[in-house]
Amino acid sequence: MAGRREPGTGLSVRDVVVRYGQRRGHAGTTAVDGVSLDVAAGEVLALLGPSGCGKSSLLRAVAGLEPVAAGTVAFDGADLAGVPVHRRGFGLLFQEGQLFPHRDVAGNVAYGLADRPRAERAERVAELLALVGLDGFGARQVAELSGGEKQRVALARALAPRPRLLLLDEPLSALDRGLRERLAVEIRAVLHATRTTAVFVTHDHDEAFTVADRVAVMSAGRLAQVAAPEELWRAPATRQVAEFLGYQTFLPHDDGLLAVGPAGLRVVDGASGAATGGEVRHGVVVATTFRRGRTEVTVDADLGAGEERLVALADGGVPAVDDKVGVVLDPRGCAVVPGQHR
Numbered sequence: 094m095a096g097r098r099e100p101g102t103g104l105s106v107r108d109v110v111v112r113y114g115q116r117r118g119h120a121g122t123t124a125v126d127g128v129s130l131d132v133a134a135g136e137v138l139a140l141l142g143p144s145g146c147g148k149s150s151l152l153r154a155v156a157g158l159e160p161v162a163a164g165t166v167a168f169d170g171a172d173l174a175g176v177p178v179h180r181r182g183f184g185l186l187f188q189e190g191q192l193f194p195h196r197d198v199a200g201n202v203a204y205g206l207a208d209r210p211r212a213e214r215a216e217r218v219a220e221l222l223a224l225v226g227l228d229g230f231g232a233r234q235v236a237e238l239s240g241g242e243k244q245r246v247a248l249a250r251a252l253a254p255r256p257r258l259l260l261l262d263e264p265l266s267a268l269d270r271g272l273r274e275r276l277a278v279e280i281r282a283v284l285h286a287t288r289t290t291a292v293f294v295t296h297d298h299d300e301a302f303t304v305a306d307r308v309a310v311m312s313a314g315r316l317a318q319v320a321a322p323e324e325l326w327r328a329p330a331t332r333q334v335a336e337f338l339g340y341q342t343f344l345p346h347d348d349g350l351l352a353v354g355p356a357g358l359r360v361v362d363g364a365s366g367a368a369t370g371g372e373v374r375h376g377v378v379v380a381t382t383f384r385r386g387r388t389e390v391t392v393d394a395d396l397g398a399g400e401e402r403l404v405a406l407a408d409g410g411v412p413a414v415d416d417k418v419g420v421v422l423d424p425r426g427c428a429v430v431p432g433q434h435r
């Protein structure tokens with residue numbers, strides 16, 4: 094029934110459309126094109142997709158920052174049409190945490206707690222700072238913080254009033270890669286410890302897989318697939334989703350297409366190649382790169398879809414540029430995209 098609250102059912106997005114620049118004689122841009130999505134209470138959902146696919150527009154529509162041209166956004170069964178941003182009970186966290194420069198760290202975290210008694214406020218601020226790993230930082234000035242510390246403070250500030258939904262828009266993208274990876278793990282831990290329901294927008298699939306219980310892949314304003322990280326990786330629904338996740342090439346397969354992932358190819362010498370039992374293809378080494386404790390070999394090879402430049406993992410020794418090597422598929426790094434043949 095419209096308007097009735099159903100506690101604990103979480104976020105429900107139905108057939109939502111977001112358009113920009115629509116006026117007489119101009120069709121405008123359709124940024125979100127009929128998206129339906131549910132986020133259960135306590136669940137963390139990542140909205141993943143390439144730049145311009147409409148992730149931020151969808152998040153902003155859920156927040157109430159962008160009008161919905163069609164469809165509904167509801168929380169715990171109550172339609173949010175006409176409910177302004179500050180009345181939704183949602184927390185927001187953006188790329189640049191937008192801390193108040195003239196307040197200290199504690200003052201920033203306490204921002205949403207103005208209506209609480211002083212002692213309770215202080216206790217909650219200390220609790221949140223401990224949770225984000227910034228115990229004792231309360232009196233520090235914002236200007237004295239590193240980029241990662243600022244985002245931790247922004248997270249603590251967003252969580253302090255116990256929002257019923259936390260919306261995060263690329264909160265880590267201004268940070269360097271190592272820090273981003275560490276903070277993604279921390280954010281997941283904090284969201285789970287506080288049982289916060291959250292939607293996390295990112296264009297980085299590793300980040301989405303680290304943070305989220307389920308990942309919604311968006312493409313050109315629509316949802317391409319919604320699944321748990323392992324399932325998405327194991328069974329991408331379309332070639333487009335697989336490409337976006339980093340599957341590097343696609344080969345004919347009885348049930349559709351065989352998607353070859355970044356760990357789906359190995360460079361082998363003759364003996365170990367034969368031992369795998371798989372067909373050994375031939376390739377020529379273009380480059381080798383040592384990354385994350387393993388050697389990635391860039392090879393030109395024909396796996397059956399014409400000669401392509403591919404990345405394979407070195408099983409044994411590191412080959413030299415221009416070496417002719419054997420290349421085998423490793424099924425553990427491959428997935429079948431069902432029903433697609435090109």
Ligand SMILES: Nc1ncnc2c1ncn2[C@@H]1O[C@H](COP(=O)(O)OP(=O)(O)OP(=O)(O)O)[C@@H](O)[C@H]1O
Pocket residue numbers: 113114122123124142143144145146147148149150151296
């Ligand atoms: N305020 C706006 N006015 C007009 N068009 C907009 C506006 N905001 C976004 N768009 C357009 O809507 C589409 C979706 O943009 P959106 O920012 O939602 O995508 P995104 O997936 O979040 O991309 P990014 O990761 O680059 O932020 C794009 O074509 C964009 O150019």
